[in-house]
Amino acid sequence: MSRHVVARVSEVPPEGALRVVVKGRPVALFNLGGEYFALHDRCPHEGASLCGGRRVGMAVAERPGTYRLDRQGEMVRCPWHGWDFDIRTGQGWCDPANTRVRRYVVSVEAGAGLAGQALNAEIFPVSVEDDYLVIEM
Amino acid sequence: MPTAPRGAIDCDVHIPPPPTAALLPYLEPYWREQFSVRGLVGADFTLTTSASRTPLACRPDWRPAKGEDPLALLRRHVLDPMGTAIAIGHCLHGAVALHTEDMAAALCRAVNDWVAAEWLSRDERLRASILVPTQNVALAVAEVERCAADRRFVQVLVLSMLDHPLGRRHWWPLYAAAARHGLPLGIHAGGLNRHATTPTGWPSTHLEDHVVGAQAFDAQLASLLTEGVFSEHPDLRVVLLESGFTWLSTFLWRMNKIWRGLRAEVPWVTRMPAHILRQHVRVTLQPVDAPPRPEMLAATLRQIDCEDMLLFSTDYPHWQYDGDAVLPEGLPDALLPKLLRDNALATYPRLAETAP
16 A cells, blocks of 8 residues: 555546546545545446536436435446445445445545655645645555 | 145136126126117127137147136136136236226226135135226226225235326326235236337237237336335235246346436435346246246246245146146246245235134
8 A cells, every 4th residue: 555646636526536547556536525535537337438428416316207306416426327326435336245346545635745755746846835646545 | 857836826717808898797787778768788808918719828738628717717728627726817807908997997897706705605715806997097996996805815906007107196096005915016027009019119919919918917017116015015016927937037138237327317215126026026837938947946036035035826727837847847946935825925924814
């Protein structure tokens, strides 16, 4: 397990996503109202990039004919076949026991604090003025 | 080669609709007079799909001689030689296709009372389904309530092709009544013949009509599931009658697959559709659209995962098998106890009250 600086915080727009590659693996970074989450960027069904998926809420019903949208924007819908995944956990909504994508621990760290650490930041130079997303892999 | 079963519960035998004259004693006085005044006593109210002279409608060796008692024939051809424990009869009367709701309801009442008196009371092995006027749900509910006290009625009977898909909330009072009385909803092949019987338009032949008939059942299952009938009525059981069943595997797979992508349209469906349908839906054995080699049947059954779903039936007197080969070759022996009795007892709570 090592820590990797993967992006400037400003590169993941509000309610948006960014695809990065770490140790050869695709990672989807999501911005959820200023909270950041990282999932393996590969749908377990047929491999589509989840970064390109629509951000949706969780549709729930007390009974048939009633509709409520919970957790708005907290799910990502795979662009190929519409499978929904919980951005916070990677859990698939349908068949949760058998469908999940791997989640990585991600943190926001100030460039100033990162200076001098042994980091895998070969992609770009870390500047002390910016905040960065750091994931553990 | 499987032998004909003994002591089975036969979940689909046909009670031929009586001539209208035979129903007159069971009609209320107003309707009895109206039938006479309107010249309807000679009308036979036969559903086109059950036209008695089509080849599949009756096995050649079961065709009645003129004037023979249909109940005596049922006993001689099926109940006695098979030692049938219980047989559930369906009288598919054309009352359900009339445009006049009140006459339809009156005729359904007469048919159900005729079934009780002329069939159920003459053979204690018989049970029956309640024919309901599907033209009007309130009238259909009233007929269920009227008949439910007679415990020999074990099911509510509707056709597979009506004016609206069966999942619609329009029908739910009927399902509430059925579930309240421990009556499964039996959906029998057939329709009103005022809507095309295939999704692509009217067929030209009986052949085409028979082959495509199964599509109505998968459409109804899709409707029942997606509209949330099983969420709203968790105790309701649905029995597909004369539907065939080998098509179920691909239907269930497709249902699961498409639901995964579009489930936000039906947020009340919170479990895999196949799981819900296996829990709530039962299918009768005959007609078996069997694969060409017996060893393939077991694989088909495994694919459907239907050991709790299949209910034994002869579909008497339709020509679905010859001799006593009602059990298709290749049917696993291990399935027989459930197929022949246990699944029926689990599906129809009223049967256990009297099962020999």
